Amino acid sequence: MPRLTHTMAGHAPAITLSDIDKRFGEVRANKNVNLTVASCSVHGIVGENGAGKSTLMSILYGFYEADRGTIHIHGREVRIRSPKEAIAVGIGMVHQHFMLVEPLSVIDNVMLGAEGGALIAKGEAQMRAALAKLAEVYGLVIDPDAIVGDLPVGLQQRVEILKALVRGADILILDEPTAVLTPDEAEQLFVLLRTLAAQGKTVILITHKLNEIMAVTDHVSVMRRGEMVATLETAKTSPAQLADQMVGRHVLLDVTKGPAKLGPLRLSVEHLVIRDAHASLRVKDISFQLRAGEILGLAGVAGNGQSEVLEALAGIITPTLGRIMLDGQDLLTLAPTPAERREQGVLHIPEDRQRMGLVPAFSAAESMILGFQSDDAFGTGPLLSTAAIKAHTAREMDLYDIRPRDASLKTAKFSGGNQQKIVLAREIEHYPKVLLVGQPTRGVDVGAIEFIHKRLIALRDAGVAILLVSVELDEIMSLSDRIIVMCGGVITGERTPETTNDRDLGLLMAGVTERAA
């Protein structure tokens, strides 16, 4: 990809933020932040969750007003008190959760807030012309009459970008734009971002994926705990350096682990067939085995049957056919329900922790004992012992470095990484024989990812059999001792990390079963 680094001597930078300070109650979300973004460039902003990136961008887009500090756009000082004023000075934003009205058409969505008169007919004609022009200039082709809710996610994002461009934005902020995209769609987006910069737009890319920063940005700024800690030229930095800057200490991006000490056969899945509620076949006759002391990675593009396998093993759904054997005993007859499965030592860290792993409205202490509330340690008979539960939670919080250390804080108030640690602590500390792990680091900070990975390796070395389901290939590659790949409900291949690479796995995930060169 061509890299257009404009030094722009004599040109004012597109954005200059000086001494931006913002406080929410006790929390100082931005501390004297300074940022300069050169025009016609792609500028990345990285940082862990809660580092203040979103606050800073919200200030730039007028959601909040800074307590202190100044904003200059193209050298002119401006005050931005509402999104309307941000749009007026040429700032457009593509939000992580799309700001679209799904039952309305593309043209209605693009027009909203810029209708061009009390009646929409005239403005609509102008908008159609504007969309046609953008399709020509940037290749952003879209059917203006399509209903937004029917469009695939990649095209919905295109509508968001178009919304900003038709309003004359020349500074475009994208907040975690690839979180919802397939790798292919993400690649297309990057090409677009480069094109936009080449045509004179300024792009700010907020992300926590360091490889995206490396692939598409000219400069990158790192935020940590509300402060801007560094602004670097992308060509002169590395993912490892950025990770260290984000966390504030040295982070191991690569997992170090010794060879697996394989124990006895724990889990044996035989000819598993799963139909969903609509009777369509999700898993088509798969078999695999899992031994004590190994991590088996189950890779695949989301929605190819891995989730169903995980839920069937956890007892949440009942397979149509097949057997699930634990230590030679048939779990389907011995322990058909999730609760009985847990008593047998098959513990589960679900893929969607908010929905299945936690009750967001519960306190951390309550979330910490979910599923184990009948344990003698937490009370006698029907009564729960608050003191015992709190003491247990405090111990786990220390052990897993869950922040803040407040057992009575609502689960929803913890960050994604800390919520995941609560689930992890709860399941791991109940001595699993088999641990089923779904997407353990989805939405989790770099620092917490490192911790979770280390913890899983330690568990494997202690002799637990771990099934890891993840859509992150890096994670599968670095943690697994063996890898199986699913596509369309069948296993398309089995590999070990030493004998495969991303390309090979990618082909298996796409259903190409011939061995890649």
Added chain:
Amino acid sequence: MEIYATLIAILESGLRLCVPLVYACLAGLWSERSGVVDIGLEGKMLVAAFASAAAAGATNSALIGLGAGIIASIGFALIHGFAAISQRGNQIVSGVAINMLAAGLTALVGNAWYAQGGRTPPLEGDARFQPLIWPGADAIDHIPIIGPIYAHLISGHSALAYCALVATIASAFVLRRTRFGLRIRAVGENPAAVDTAGVSVTRLRYSAVIIAGILCGFAGSYLALGQAAGFLTNMTAGKGFIALAALIFAKWRAWPAMWACFLFGLLDAIAIRLQGVIVPAIGQIPVQAIQALPYLMTVILLAGFIGKAIPPKASGLPYIKGR
């Protein structure tokens, strides 16, 4: 010809009965399309009926009565708006409170002012909306088929009935074709999208709630000054809830809302007609059973004869800015 005359009479009666439903249903449509659930239609109609009857009685002017009804209804709408929009309260609770407040307040004040058990003194002449007789209606009434249609279905309703048709046309047009309508449709589905587009969610929702207040004002005034001759305690008798049912039935669209209300009005007319009629093999149907008919029909229709009715996604949810 007698069957035809009966048919015309039922249709005519159905038209009269559907007018308050159309207004209330459109009121609900505006409110819910903007994302504010309104089960306080009933209460707003009731205060409007009382205020219009009181004002019309005092001034002997139906128009002043209508104005007073609209103002009272807007007042209650603003209470709901303040609770639901500004204070981000529970919209169902606020609606229930409005209904209870209206039922109690109208009876109490009515009794205190007029001492007639909660009703207002009967109105007559200019204090009521009289039927408008169209030119030539009497002359062609006797012409078969066409005559009664013109004389009884097209001509002979109060001005407020014709206004209900205008309100339907206007609602459909404004929602579909104007900037304000587009924004209202959007704000009921995803207020954050409207906010980030630089448009005030609060202002839009208050506008919609006020429109709902105006429409309920028409509905209540029609009840007290058009259909009846004065205010009676609890004279809305659940019409606000029937209107909500019609709204779901119409899937939150203006024209279907009018037709749904006409259907419910017709059911009501048939129920009235059937009272005292002796049906072969069954005998006389109990009045209670007949009166239950429209409500029964509502339940049956809503229980599954209309397909999937998806409300505006953000309706009932207060908008909280930021993330």
